[in-house]
Amino acid sequence: MHAYRTHTCGELKKQDVGAQVRVSGWVHRVRDHGGLLFIDVRDHYGLTQCVIEPENAEFAKAEAARAEWVVRVDGRVDARSGDTVNTNLPTGEVEVRIASLEVLSQAPELPLPVFGEPDYPEDIRLTYRFLDLRRETLHANIMKRADIIASIRRRMTDGGFFEFQTPILTASSPEGARDFLVPSRMHPGKFYALPQAPQQFKQLVMIAGFDRYFQIAPCFRDEDARADRSPGEFYQLDIEMSFVEQEDVFNAVEPVLRGLFEEFGGGHPVTQGFPRIPYWRSMRLYGCDKPDLRNPIEMSDASHHFRGSGFKIFASLLDKHDKGREWFDNAEVWAIPAKGGGSRAFCDRMNSWAQGEGQPGLGYIFFREGEGAGPIAKNLGETVTQQLRQELDLHDGDAVFFVAGVPKDFAEFAARARVKIGEDLELTATDRFEFCWIVDFPMFEWDEEEKKVEFSHNPFSMPQGGLEALETKDPLEILAWQYDIVCNGVELSSGAIRNHLPEIMNKAFEIAGYDRAVLEEKFGGMLRALTFGAPPHGGIAPGIDRIVMLLCGTENIREVTMFPMNQQAEDLLMGAPGEVSARQLRELHVRLNLPASEKE
């Protein structure tokens, strides 16, 4: 007989009745009836109820067993009588009649219980992560993550992609997030950096002729944490393809994500053809570039109704800012329709919410008995109010809210108002995955602080219109072959068709104010590669952690990460970051220069 088990704890069924079996696992729960004692033995695969009576010589050992001890049980599989069958348990039709029980290892009183998994403080969960991981929900999340990654590998390989590894110790890159640095022992004063993403490597893989690359790639960025963002490290499904246009990338990636969400999304509907929404259209309809399309509300420009109208606040606002660039300098009034929000109570609640958000308020009209009500309607007049109502297809019992000002300043607030209205009125669906592509991102944007044009996303993206556009157009008008995938309001990934031509690269960096020497110094290797026959190529990099979060229905990344750090970027289980010995520092030619408060 095997030293520890003939069956796992999730395996025994009715057809095993009568068999002599051996199972091993953790003591999940003990129920002591005095004359009868039940032990639920748990392993990765499930739970098996074991039972023993006081007449048994092994009873004392069984009685002493405590939660999370590891035990081995030998016994016979018995059928449970009709009224004692537990239908909640896959093994609930049988139980193991204990013949002998061995304690394989013990545990003291637990710092956090495994059974029942009540809420526990995160620092304790992280310090005792090995216990936390035994708990059903987290254990299942981690297994789901493993299944998702296996499925991704299968789908990518089936799609003709090859998985390659890229370096972990690499060079610091000039822009982007803060790097994690690793001092070099052999080169005093020099440092490696951990890659923020294998961006340049995957492009080099294309230039090297490997055609289709993917990797479950670790990425390292020394940035502060959020609930949905680990400090330090995360994973991307990194993808790059040669001889492709934007459409080819979409056709390769869309089925992978759709299939993944259909496989693991618990049967919730998944968008079939992902709609493509240009960046500026998304900003106008939703106020942001990662719209949650489960929310049906679309905003629209209602400025023409207010210009010169009796509602003086908006009318004068529109007058005052009516010269400069659209979006940046011109004032507008946006309408947010709210079907079913047509009561003074709801409108007032939204108004106080807006004030709590630091806004002066949130103007509204609500419709009842065939007419518009509220201060704005009064000042606007019945004719204009009815035009608005028809234009927005609103009826009695509906409302419309207004935000006014310069779009670049209020868009973010309008987006939050749209989300809140959708949720509060239960217009936003909850049981589906709504995907879209956001396309046509601007290549450059205006950096208000530095007073200069800056890359708005990836400096390696190909501008639409190529060199000619760079030479002839207003830089802020130029679009890039740059795209995002958004699901349920979560930005899952961004990608681009890359700039594979050195002269366009030079021009693009020139527009962003980097001279050729800087470009040469920072991206010399990349530039050199581009001069030796680079294929047109492009790719994308969906965030694995965020995909798993969506599929596990959690908003906290630590619920889908096996060994996460806390928000202060500490690993409480392993004790990282930690101090190192003087000898290690000497070898690395590093001397500490600690801030004053920590010197003592």
Added chain:
RNA sequence: GGGGGUGUAGCUCAGUUUGGUUAGAGCGCUGGCCUGUCACGCCAGAGGCCGCGGGUUCGAGUCCCGUCACUCCCGCCA
């Protein structure tokens, strides 16, 4: 770097508004009883620097100041 929230038993929380006797409950833990439970049940018990430091007061879990920890957000995240 900045802002908000929280901090009371091993854990989840009540008590703080309005300062006043011995700081409570549930879960967990320990012991006892219990032959069909599966969130077993019943009885008893242990367990508290009320985050820490200072202040106001006859008196502070409660009010004030500072500080620390955790958490959420902003900055940051090509």
